[in-house]
Amino acid sequence: MRITIECYGASARWCGSDAVTLDLADGATGAQALDALADRYPDFAARRDSVAIAAGDAIASPTAPLADGDVIALIPPVSAG
Amino acid sequence: MTDLRSLPRLRDGALNLADWLTDPQPASAGALNVFAGTVRNTHEGNAVSGMTYHAHRGLAEARLREIEAAAEARFKVSARVAHAVGKLEIGEISVIVVIRGGHRAEGFEACRWTIDAIKSAVPIWKEEHYLSGEARFLEGTPIQPIESL
Numbered sequence: 001m002r003i004t005i006e007c008y009g010a011s012a013r014w015c016g017s018d019a020v021t022l023d024l025a026d027g028a029t030g031a032q033a034l035d036a037l038a039d040r041y042p043d044f045a046a047r048r049d050s051v052a053i054a055a056g057d058a059i060a061s062p063t064a065p066l067a068d069g070d071v072i073a074l075i076p077p078v079s080a081g
Numbered sequence: 082m083t084d085l086r087s088l089p090r091l092r093d094g095a096l097n098l099a100d101w102l103t104d105p106q107p108a109s110a111g112a113l114n115v116f117a118g119t120v121r122n123t124h125e126g127n128a129v130s131g132m133t134y135h136a137h138r139g140l141a142e143a144r145l146r147e148i149e150a151a152a153e154a155r156f157k158v159s160a161r162v163a164h165a166v167g168k169l170e171i172g173e174i175s176v177i178v179v180i181r182g183g184h185r186a187e188g189f190e191a192c193r194w195t196i197d198a199i200k201s202a203v204p205i206w207k208e209e210h211y212l213s214g215e216a217r218f219l220e221g222t223p224i225q226p227i228e229s230l
Contacts (some may be wrong), residue, residue, distance in 0.1 A: 008137050010089030010218035012153050029211035035174030050223045054204070057139035059224070073137055080134075080141075080164060081176050081196065 001026050001068035003033060011051065011074040014043040030060035030072060037074075049073050090145035090163050091138060095173035101163055102179060110159070110181045112188035116196050118176040120169045124219075128212040133168045134175060137204040141166075144203045147227050148195060158182035158193035164205060194230070201225045 003049070005020045012018050015037065022036050030053045037043035053060045054073040085104055106113060121133045145162050151174040159181040171177055178195045182188045183216055200222075208220045 036089040078224050079207045079219045079221035080203045
């Protein structure tokens, strides 16, 4: 299956793009998507454990399975204010 | 007069404090606490020329409204918040918290809790611009669930 990861904040720098497409095994989870992203982008790998995932307008569980065509967002450490 | 409840809490460009003070003061309230965050011209010894605020718009809007509701439930006050996105200049307002409550003690406490919640639970990122022409995203904190704050 193919998913799209939108990269917010500094994560766009770590991954070199505002959005990344990944091909994953059917039933892969958000955590497995992050693993694949870390394999591809060393700058992201160094910060992987500080990043959350959003689906739509909510934070998503990294253990939830993804589906073909899903779009998820990387939420790196926040700095509002 | 615009009903602030109907406005997005995430706004393009610098905020105008007066725009966010138009809610009526409840008759039972004896305190109005206001916090406004502004862009400063230095950070860790570097001369700053401005700040760009990036956001996950949908989640940030939802979180700002959830924080308002949580502050009202926790402190028994009226809360209104707003945050800017986009490029701001030095001295411009990036975030506003307005608390109306019975007494100053819960007003100060609610105001402090609310700005701290915004800083740790809303997906907004500061990209700092320097006079040298360089820019970088500031280190942040992993996003927190509001119920944990």
